[in-house]
Amino acid sequence: MTDTTRDPALAVIVLAAGQGTRMKSSLPKVLHRIGGRPLVGHVLHSARALAPERVVVVVRHERDLVAETVLDTAPEVVVVDQDETPGTGRAVEVALDALTDFDGDVLVLSADVPLLDADTLGALVRTHRDAAVAATVLSAAVDDATGYGRVIRDADGWVARIVEQKDATAAEASVTEINAGVYVFRAQTLRAQLALVGTANAQGEKYLTDVVALLRGAGEAVAAQAAPDAAAALGVNDRVQLAEAARVLNARIVRHWQLEGVTILDPATTWIDADATLAPDVTVLPGTHILRSTAVGQGATIGPDTSLVDCEVGEGATVTRTDATLAVIGAGATVGPFAYLRPGTYLGDKGKIGTFVETKNSTIGARSKVPHLSYIGDTTIGTGVNLGAGAITANYDDLTKHRTEIGDEVHTGSHNVFVAPVRIGDGAKTGAGAVIRKDVPPGALALSVAPQRNVEGWVEKNRPGTGAADVAVRARSAQKADDGAQEEDR
Secondary structure, X not given: OOOOOOEEEEEEEEEEOOOOHHHOOOOOHHHOEEOOEEHHHHHHHHHHHOOEEEEEEEEOOOHHHHHHXXXXXXXXXXXXXXXXXXXXXXXXXXXXXXXXXXXOEEXXXXXXXXXXXXXXXXXXXXXXXXXXOOEEEEEEEXXXXXXXXXXXXXXXXXXXXXXXXXXXXXXXXXXXXXXXXXXXXXXXXXXXXXXXXXXOOOOOOOOOOHHHHHHHHOOOOEEEEEOOOHHHHOOOOOHXXXXXXXXXXXXXXXXXXHHOOOXXXXXXXOEEOOOOEEOOOOEEOXXXXXXXXXXXXXXXXXXXXXXXXXXXXXXXXXXXXEEEEOOEEOOOOEEOOOEEEOOOOEEOOOOEEEEEEEEEOXXXXXXXXXXXXXXXXXXXXXXXXXXXXXXXXXXXXXXXEOOEEEOOOOEOOOOOEEEOOEEEOOOOEEOOOOEEOOOEOOOOEEOOOXXXXXXXXXXXXXXXXXXXXXXXXXXXXXXXHXXXXXXXXX
């Protein structure tokens, strides 16, 4: 059920209205991120993979912020608002109001259960349809069920009811089969039973789980299917569980890329986001983060201790101990160690950004090198260029950013400052220590040389009593003695 053929008999409701107080966060729980996506984004990704006829997301807490994120992720979904009546039952009820003409199966998902994949959800829908029951519950067998609703079965193995932690008796609390907060219902049956659900419970909420007992009371069968991976069925309620979900998801992603032909030396210290892509024969060294929509080409080596955010790395490139965001690194290029690539950096094929180099909003052409100790901002560099150590493109005049343009095959001396706006013509050269304030014609040598002036005795006069003055006096005396000896020899 993960193909793109639309299923006209399936609708999905995603519950994203809760505050998530146990997160102790100003950010709504469902917007906390793992694997580069918000929790609700993972749920929507799995839901959309089922190709349902419609998807409805219920919001309330920080309504506008959650709705904006949902629609950025899945513009086709319908967002509805939960009213003042609390509880998952009421949330589903208002979602059904947006599905008034729908009479198929309704899959209900929780936005804080991010690890369920489309294969697991598709299997749940198939089980529900094959069993021809009124409802099917996704359950999980766990060692510690604290905080979760318990699935209580009857003697025949059907679900008799679901009991929330605060309403459970001691015997019910000892049950280790929990409710994962995921259900499939027949739409018309669900509408009829929700109208009968009250709020007589410890929380004063309208529980969706009460529908199970009502269905059984009406003589309907309710099935439960255990998730093949219990960890994937667990919800995120606090930051401990958030970190655990992130760990489980990352291990899943790392394993996927290993099976696709990527060498990952240390999975425990490698983090790869869900939307990142890696080609075969990529090597990822320890301590590396490949984040957001980063794409790494075949045969590239990334790391160690590297962070790439929304970057593109070409085939055969090497990126070592580097922090890069929204950068493009060409095929066969080398970056690092200790490089900082800010947004808008483009490094051409076989180019180099070396040790302790920072770049921003700059294009560095093919085979061009910025080897060490440099800042390159708002700059266009041609092909075959070599910038000497300590190059700085001074792009900001305290009011406006200006660009530096460096042509092809330019070789510069060490410790150059290019005061933008300025252009260095093709094939030009600059001397060491030059401060370039004017355009340099093609093929020219640019120098900014002042005569060197030595002020004898300055240290002894201006820094008396210091270590420098003492050694200078001794050295001067030794030099005079040596000069005198040489004069006598002559």
